Structures are given as structure tokens and as C-alpha cells.
Amino acid sequence: MKTRSIWVALFIYLVVSCQSINYAPAPPVTSQMVAAQKGQHVDLAKLREGRTLFVHRCIECHTLPPVWHHRVEDWPPIVNSMAHRASLKSSQRDAIVAYILAARAQVR
Amino acid sequence: MLERCVHSICKVGLSILLLSILPMTPALAGARHFTYIYEALTSAPGSFESENWVTSLGTTNPERSDQVAFRHEIEIGVTDRLQASIYLADWFYENDPAHSGFTYSDSAIELIYNLTNPVIDPIGLSVYQEYKGGDRLFEWESKLIGQKNLGPLILAYNATLEAVWKGKGLSEREGEFQQAVGASYEISPRISVGLELLHEFIFPEWRDNEKIRNVFIGPNVSYRHQSWFVTVTALAQATNTPDEADFQLRTIFGFGF
Numbered sequence: 001m002k003t004r005s006i007w008v009a010l011f012i013y014l015v016v017s018c019q020s021i022n023y024a025p026a027p028p029v030t031s032q033m034v035a036a037q038k039g040q041h042v043d044l045a046k047l048r049e050g051r052t053l054f055v056h057r058c059i060e061c062h063t064l065p066p067v068w069h070h071r072v073e074d075w076p077p078i079v080n081s082m083a084h085r086a087s088l089k090s091s092q093r094d095a096i097v098a099y100i101l102a103a104r105a106q107v108r
Numbered sequence: 109m110l111e112r113c114v115h116s117i118c119k120v121g122l123s124i125l126l127l128s129i130l131p132m133t134p135a136l137a138g139a140r141h142f143t144y145i146y147e148a149l150t151s152a153p154g155s156f157e158s159e160n161w162v163t164s165l166g167t168t169n170p171e172r173s174d175q176v177a178f179r180h181e182i183e184i185g186v187t188d189r190l191q192a193s194i195y196l197a198d199w200f201y202e203n204d205p206a207h208s209g210f211t212y213s214d215s216a217i218e219l220i221y222n223l224t225n226p227v228i229d230p231i232g233l234s235v236y237q238e239y240k241g242g243d244r245l246f247e248w249e250s251k252l253i254g255q256k257n258l259g260p261l262i263l264a265y266n267a268t269l270e271a272v273w274k275g276k277g278l279s280e281r282e283g284e285f286q287q288a289v290g291a292s293y294e295i296s297p298r299i300s301v302g303l304e305l306l307h308e309f310i311f312p313e314w315r316d317n318e319k320i321r322n323v324f325i326g327p328n329v330s331y332r333h334q335s336w337f338v339t340v341t342a343l344a345q346a347t348n349t350p351d352e353a354d355f356q357l358r359t360i361f362g363f364g365f
Contacts, residue, residue, distance in 0.1 A: 025259070026227055055227040056188065060138030060149050061332055062297045063260050064227060085335050085364060087152035087185070 025064035026055050033102040042098045050099025057086045067104040139337035141292035143358040145264045148232035148255035150222045151185030159362040165353035173204035193218040214242025226255040246273045260294040283311035300330040323347045336363040
């Protein structure tokens with residue numbers, strides 16, 4: 001019983017401590033993100049759709065890299081190269097790229 | 109009654125397959141980081157994938173023989189949160205001096221419904237239900253799947269409850285509760301390595317008189333590229349149950365259409 005409690009406590013500690021590290025793979029959409037992307041034809045709804053698709057579709061094959069991990073010009077071809085295998089329509093692919101670039105601009 | 113259920117499984121499975129193929133977009137349903145543990149994420153709607161499993165089971169018990177088990181599975185993304193799978197055939201080869209050879213075991217349907225996301229929610233959760241029917245076998249399996257993604261690390265947990273009816277007239281019964289935990293670390297977008305641990309509680313005739321407990325542990329590695337992936341896990345038995353395999357090696361090869 002005591003051993004089991006130690007294992008449970010260790011597991012909870014591991015999850016909580018890992019949670020406290022800021023991996024920030026997909027920061028929430030804010031109105032500041034939209035404002036920062038002025039002239040890019042993005043709105044709140046498109047960025048929210050992009051985030052939802054990013055955290056659902058992309059992790060079916062791999063974990064999510066931080067949005068600052070690649071350069072702005074590299075993100076569209078990266079997403080494009082995997083769009084087919086993730087069953088993404090072109091509008092969905094555009095929403096993901098728009099979200100990543102907007103989030104990246106906020107994080108950096 | 110149960111035999112009628114087995115026939116129903118085949119009909120429902122075939123219907124799901126046909127309905128799902130119609131609006132299909134060719135794509136990979138998702139790469140697996142584990143082979144004994146399920147992940148919480150379901151496949152993209154319209155995706156369609158073939159998964160082929162090979163599991164080698166080795167034993168040092170002279171009264172038992174080595175086996176190689178095969179599974180051919182079609183996995184379909186039905187909606188954003190629902191995934192259906194059909195096990196077209198589970199079959200095995202037994203290396204037994206008395207009667208070596210191939211034997212068909214069963215077919216099955218499996219449904220997974222995703223509740224929460226492992227990245228943005230505190231924990232990603234899915235529920236799983238499987239019905240399996242075959243030659244003198246009917247099996248019902250429910251699972252709760254938990255997953256948390258922490259940067260390049262994936263932590264997964266499965267709690268499984270299983271009820272089996274088998275033998276002539278499906279008169280033999282067996283229950284099983286299994287807990288499984290796994291961790292997988294992504295070295296690169298294509299390669300992951302990790303560990304899997306299974307803890308089984310077996311209930312022959314749905315009783316716990318024999319106190320059968322099995323623990324298996326071992327490493328895994330996964331490689332994915334374009335529209336295919338391969339994941340391999342090697343498990344060793346950490347307990348001393350003579351009726352269970354001492355070593356297991358499972359390979360899952362998946363590709364999208």
C-alpha cells in the first residue's frame with residue numbers, strides 16, 4: 001500500500017512539474033494576435049480554427065515544436081509538406097499557418 | 109445469443125467500412141508511438157490506414173510453444189473525434205511438435221471517441237470499445253485512454269477491462285483488468301524511443317481465486333516517414349507466470365492509402 005502511494009505521488013509530481021515547465025507549443029489565440037497580423041486577412045475565427053487543427057491533426061504523427069522553432073518563411077512549406085497526410089484542406093492548411101505565424105509573432 | 113453477436117460484429121464492421129470509404133481522402137490516420145498502449149488522439153476525418161501487426165511470443169516453459177500472431181487492421185477517421193477500426197483477421201502460427209501450423213483466431217470492430225486534447229487540456233482522454241468474435245470466441249473490451257504531451261515527451265496510460273467467452277458453446281469465461289503506462293521521447297520528427305509497462309490481473313471464470321498477476325516491461329522505437337510508420341516494442345515478463353510468454357516482440361507497420 002505504501003509503495004503504491006509512493007508511485008502515485010511520484011507520477012503526480014512528474015506530471016505537475018512537467019506542466020509547470022513552459023513548453024508553450026500552442027499559445028491561446030488573443031485579440032493582440034489578430035491586431036499584430038493586420039493586412040494578412042486573418043481574424044479571430046481563423047486563428048482559433050488554426051489552433052484547433054494544429055493541436056489535433058499535427059500530433060497524430062509527431063509532437064508539436066514550439067512555434068518559434070522555425071523561421072517565418074519556413075513554416076508554410078513545412079505545413080504544406082504534411083498537409084496531404086494529415087487530411088488537411090487548403091483552407092485548413094492556411095488557417096494553421098496563419099495561427100502559427102500569429103502565435104510566433106507574439107512569442108518572440 | 110453470443111454467437112449471434114459474433115455475426116452482428118461482421119455485419120456492422122462491413123457497413124462501417126463501406127460507409128467510410130465513400131467520402132475518403134487518401135491520408136495516413138496517424139503514427140503510433142507505442143504498440144501495446146493506445147494514444148488518445150483519433151484519426152483525421154476521412155483518413156484511411158492499414159495497420160499490420162506481428163507479435164512474436166517466446167516461452168521457456170516446455171509445456172508451451174512459441175507463437176507468432178498476426179493482425180490486419182483497417183483504421184478509419186469518421187469524424188473529428190470518432191475513429192473506427194476493423195480487425196479483418198487475427199491469426200497465428202504455433203510452433204508445436206504436435207500440431208504446428210497457421211490458425212485463424214478472430215475478427216473485431218473497435219471504436220475510439222476522443223474527449224479532451226493532450227496538448228491544450230490538462231490531460232487528453234479517450235474512451236475505447238471493442239467487440240471481437242471468432243471461432244469459439246467472443247470478447248468485449250473497454251478502455252480508458254489517457255495521454256499528456258509535454259514538449260517532445262508523450263506520456264500515455266490505458267486502463268482496460270476485458271471479458272472473454274471461449275471454448276465449445278462459449279462456456280469458458282475469463283476476465284482481465286490491465287493497466288499500461290508508457291513514455292515516448294521524440295528524438296526527431298521521425299524517430300521516437302520509449303518504454304512500455306503492462307500490469308495484468310487475470311480472473312479465470314471471473315474469479316480471483318488464483319491471484320494471477322503479470323507484469324511486462326520493455327523498450328520501444330518508432331520511425332515514421334511520408335505516409336507510413338513502423339513501431340517495435342520488446343517486452344520481457346517481470347513476474348513468474350508459467351502460462352504467459354516470457355518474451356514478446358511486437359511490430360506494427362502502418363500506411364495510409
